[in-house]
Amino acid sequence: MSQPTLISAQGLSVHYALRGGLIGPKPYVGAVENVDIEIAAGSFFGLVGESGSGKTTLGRAMLRAAPISRGDVHxxxxxxxxxxxxxxKQDLKDYRKRAQLIFQDPYAALSPRMTVRDIIAEPLEVMGLTSSRTETDERVREIAAKCRLNVEHLRRFPHAFSGGQRQRISIARALVSGPKFIVADESVAALDVSIQADVLNLLKAIQEDMGLTFLFISHDLxxxxxxxxxxAVMYLGRIVETAPTRTLFSTPRHPYTTALLSAIPSLDPDDRGKVQKLEGEIPSPTNPPPGCKFQTRCPHAIDLCRTQEPSLEHAGTEHRVACHRWQEVGGEAN
Ligand SMILES: Nc1ncnc2c1ncn2[C@@H]1O[C@H](COP(=O)(O)OP(=O)(O)OP(=O)(O)O)[C@@H](O)[C@H]1O
Ligand SMILES: [Mg+2]
Structure with a gap:
């Protein structure tokens, strides 16, 4: 049975105003433009795209931590x-309990002067979710155990921990208020590969145990x-393709997705030297090209692509793509 939608965006845009522009329209950075996205309850939903494509901004808008310029999030x-x-104001306070962020950098995110117990307890105290110190301690111990931290750890300061342990402290802090929705922004990017696997396994175990829904932002396909x-694949503030993971990796339809997939290095020694690099750079969101935003780098662009922006259309069950030519050029993955 399919799960109900936990969170969705409709025509969501996040614009940051820039200085200048006394004459003519005010310049702005279109960090997120007209995004439609639906995340089912219990999903581990990935968001990928090059640096600057708007992943963090979209994640933050879904937490009401970035301004919503147009559209909405439900x-x-x-x-x-x-x-x-x-x-x-009151509902926003309540929403903060239900939707939380796990930071990218476990070194920068934790205050060096607080014990691990106080770091994890802080959200409970700020949100007034517990009524006594005993209750707070109980809750902290419970969530620490879920994150594989023991009672000994709680008395220490963050500098005494490895990167993986610090990330578990960050995770415990994000989970202590009992959220339903978590945005994990590059949560394993700063970690060693073996520790990455530990933290990913922990996130998956917690997701099942606590019935959470994740928006998992990563540049690592x-x-x-x-x-x-x-x-969902983002490019210059837009979602250009979205599908179940298996479908997206086996039958990518957008030339940008195909390019991202072919840039993953293969472990097969026979493929040495075959990694394809995506040519060119992502354009500036302050001055995006007309038409399809990918047209300046797309090997398949035609005149239509240079004048008209494609909208997301159905390319199969749960599969949507924004490309005028997906039926002709959709690539098979490597
Ligand atoms: N507060 C802000 N003010 C102005 N511009 C911003 C702000 N936050 C983000 N931007 C711009 O919005 C665009 C999208 O940024 P964002 O951080 O969301 O990208 P990203 O996909 O998360 O990139 P990365 O992979 O490097 O983390 C960028 O061009 C960025 O410079
Ligand atoms: Mg980011």
Whole structure:
């Protein structure tokens, strides 16, 4: 049976105003443009794309931590239903309990002067979720155990921990308020490969145990292939393709997705030297090209692509793609 949608965006745009522009329209960075996305309850949903494509901004907008310039985000966990654009102060406070961020850098995210116990307890205290120190301690111990930290660890300061352990502390802090939705932004990127696997396994175990829904932001497609059930590909603030992971990796339809996939180095020694590099750079979101945003780098671009922006259309069950020519050029993965 398919799961209900936990969180979705409709025509979501995030614009950051730039200085200048006394004459004519005010310049802005279109960090996220007209994004439609639906994340089912219990999903481990991957978000990929090059640096600057708007992944962090989209994740933050879904937490109401980036401004919503146009469109909206809807959240419904069966207990509450919110439209994030016009969330009142009280509801926003409640939403903070239900939707949390795990930071990218476990070294920068933890205050060096607080014990691990206090770091994990802080959200409970700030949100007023517990009524006594005993209750707070109990909750901290419970969540620490889920994150494979023991009671000894709680008395120490973060500098005494390895990168993987610090990331587990960050995870415990994000989970302590009992959220339903987690944005994990490059949560394993700073870690050693073997520790990455530990942290990923922990996230998956916690997801099942606590019934969480993840938006998992990563530039590493091989990690996404292993842990995510659905993936959306971003380019210059837009979603250009989205599908169940297996479909996206076996039958990518957008030339950008195909290019990203063929840039994954193979482990097969016979393939040595065959990694293809995506040519050129992502254009500036302040001054995006007309038409399809990928046309400046796309080997298949025709006149239509240079004038008209394609919208996301159905390319199969749960598979959507924004390309005028996907039926002609959709590539097979390597
Ligand atoms: N607060 C801000 N003010 C102005 N521009 C911003 C702000 N935050 C992000 N941007 C711009 O929005 C665009 C998208 O940035 P974002 O950080 O969301 O990309 P990303 O996909 O997460 O990149 P990375 O993979 O490097 O983390 C970039 O061009 C960035 O410079
Ligand atoms: Mg980012």
């Amino acid at each position: 959240f419904d966990d069966g207990e509450v239903s919110y439209s994030l654009k016009d969330l009142g 091989s990690v996404v292939a292993h842990v995510c059930d659905h993936v």
